[in-house]
Each structure stands twice: as structure tokens, then as C-alpha cells.
Amino acid sequence: MTDTSPLPPVIVLVRPQLGENIGKAARAMLNFGLTEMRLVSPRDGWPNPDAGPAAAGADFILDKAQVYETLADAVADCAHVYATTVRKRGVTKPVVTPEEAAQEIHAAQGRCAYVFGPERSGLETEDVALARKILTVPINPEFGSLNLAQAVILCAYEWSKQANLAQPTVTELGEPAPQEELEGMILQLNTLLEKVGYFFPPDRAPATKLTLRNLLTKPGWNHLEVRTLRGVLSHLNRPRER
């Protein structure tokens, strides 16, 4: 492989239900050369005795899988987060295919993550809101039930296909800021806006915060840009009339 990006993407399973499916996902990952799995609040805890047998030899991926409380924690170091969904939600984010995502990931600077939801229900709107983009497999519209390991394998397969592509063009935009920097900025803005009574009526606050989050994760600002914006927010927080 002549992949030039620093590290292969991580696979994040959000609230996975069955250990067997976690194992199968690990096997699918390894089939196409991905080895870093992260788990967000697996339903039955971790480790899970059902995972190993299903991994069919990809056990080392399970052994080194990291567990997180929240998706935000799990992707804190990732610059490009792809939320996989089958159906479209009411979220305005760019939608890409596995192939397009793979192309972007190979051209990207910074760590990338593919995020998969629980087997039964898929990702929640709040999970999707954390992502830069939505990844949707172009599937038979009459039969869209894709199981977890199969969704994983299609993404990993496309990533692997692109792994021996030509050198990606180097952009001089600076690496996109990792998710935790963005989170810091969003928290700062929300705090500020609470103080000035922006979130009114209160029961609309979650939806409004979601709108802001979607809007602010869209640009892919780099570290310096996020720092600049945080400087702006700090100033706006200062007392007036000096």
C-alpha cells in the first residue's frame, strides 16, 4: 500500500448491541487493512465473550479496542468524522458515498473516523451532528437493511481500494482542527449565548444548539481558525463600555 495519509481511519461503533456483531466488524476491518476500533458505550459492556469467536482471527483488533463514554470522546482526536446512515435525517450535511469518503480520507490531513450506529436503530441525530459529513451506502431503496459488519466492510473495502492511489494533492489550508477543539469552541459559544438569553424558549434550546453545531462543523476550520474564533468569542464575552 502506498497510502500517504499518516494513519488509517478508525472505525467507531456507537452503542453496539451484540458482541458477535462487534467481532464480525473487526473481521471485516482486517479484511481490508483497518485495525483501530473504538467502542462507545457497548450495550453489554466490554470485553464481550461473544466478540472473539466472530472475529475469526481478527481478535487483536478487539484486544486493543478502546472504549469511550460518548461519541465526542471517541472522535476527539479526529479531524474528519463520517457518520454512516441509511436513511436521511433532518440534518443538513453533505452526503457522500463510501467511495467518495474513501477518496476524501486518502486526500485528508489528520485522523479520520467512520462512525456506525447501533444495529437496530442506527445513529441518533445528536451523533450525526458531531460529524463533518454523512456517509450513505447507495443501497436498494426497497431493502435498505444492511447489517453492521456489512456496512463496515463496504467502507473498509472502498478505503482499501483507494489505498494505492496516487499522491493526494497537498493543500495548504492547514489540518482541520481535531474534534475536541471544535467542541471547546461550541461549548464556549453556547455558554455565551445562554448568558444573553439566545436560547428561548428553553424547550427549543436542544434543536437550536444542534443547528449551531451543524453550521459550525461544516467549514472544517483548522487549528488557527478555531483559535481565532475563540478569541472573538472571548472578546464578545467581555464587559462593555470600558
Place this chain on the structure above:
Amino acid sequence: MTDTSPLPPVIVLVRPQLGENIGKAARAMLNFGLTEMRLVSPRDGWPNPDAGPAAAGADFILDKAQVYETLADAVADCAHVYATTVRKRGVTKPVVTPEEAAQEIHAAQGRCAYVFGPERSGLETEDVALARKILTVPINPEFGSLNLAQAVILCAYEWSKQANLAQPTVTELGEPAPQEELEGMILQLNTLLEKVGYFFPPDRAPATKLTLRNLLTKPGWNHLEVRTLRGVLSHLNRPRER
């Protein structure tokens, strides 16, 4: 669909072992719009009670699956037969990827077949000998154990990609807001920041404003997003301590 071949390809499972895997293969087929399955001497006979539950709704594919004694019978009406193998055998035939096979199938005249071997051992040399070409998934050479349903789904996925079966829904991001809306927002922010003494020292103000402008024109926010941000700025401009 822009598929020009008369009928979609058939999926032939040669001596499949577990009913569950036959069911999963059916599900994987239907995910990408393939519906004709043929079985060659399934180990446990046919029908198999374990297949239906694993098909997860793709049962009708199992119901109409045809059973044959030999692979030769199963592909008798097919003009283009692709034998899927993981490792290369001592057979001199052209080897194609799932993507190349899909391209050929869409361009082909006559019926095409993807042939898959038993779960444990794969196709025998005699089976491969019947095929026009060998289809090999470009897999991690250190971990080539691809399960049956996953081999099927990758082939069906590539076929479907070429068929334009289902594109992900067009993103509803809205057109980027016209420049004058952005200008209005930038002016509003600058005014606000002047009031709180952000531009200091004053001779750095033009450069700082340029930085902010670059940063704010990067996302390509749409009309609604700009309006939201202007609402945010208006609130930040309000007196505190109400």
C-alpha cells in the same frame, strides 16, 4: 437504472454448507438489487430452515432459488461466468476485481453469473475451470478469510454501483448565500468586535479583518445559516444582566 444488459447477473452458490449463510447471501444480494440465486448441491439439502431467518426479509429470493446437481447445469444459460476465489489457483484465466467484473457485466450481452464456493474450502479447480474469468477481491493478503455473504455483498455492491441502482439522496444543503448576505454578516461582526475592543492594536485591524473574512467565507453557508448566525450576533450585541 441505466443497466443495459437484459437481466441482472445470477448468484450461484456451489455446495454451500450452512443454511444461515445462504440466507445472509440472499440478504446481501437484495441489498444491491440482485434477486436470482442458484444453488449447486447444498450440503444440507433444500429448502433449509436456517436460511429464512438469516435472510431478514429477503426470503422471496430463497423461495425462488433453483437447485442444480452441478455447476455446469447451474450456469448452462450464462454467457459470462465469474468464479470468485481468494487465492489464485493453478488456473490460467484472466483475473478481475469486483469492479472490473461489474463493468464487464454491464457491457456484456447475455446472462452473467457470479459463482461462489463452499464456505470452508472455496471453489474446486474443476469449478473454476468452467468459468470465463476469475474474480478476486483485492483483500488484505495477511487476512484473506472473507465470509460468503461478505464476498457476495462486495460483488453485488460493485454491480449496483455500475447500475446506478440507487444514488444517495441529493444533499439539501441549499445554495451558498449570495455575497451580499455574507458581507452583511461580516460587517455586523466587525461592528460588534470594534465595540468590544477586539481590533487592537488598530494598525493590525485590516489584517485581522481579512483573517476573519477568510474564515467566514470558507464554509459556504447558505441563506438560512447566515440568518442564524446574524441572529446569534444580534443576541451577543444585547445588553447583559437582564
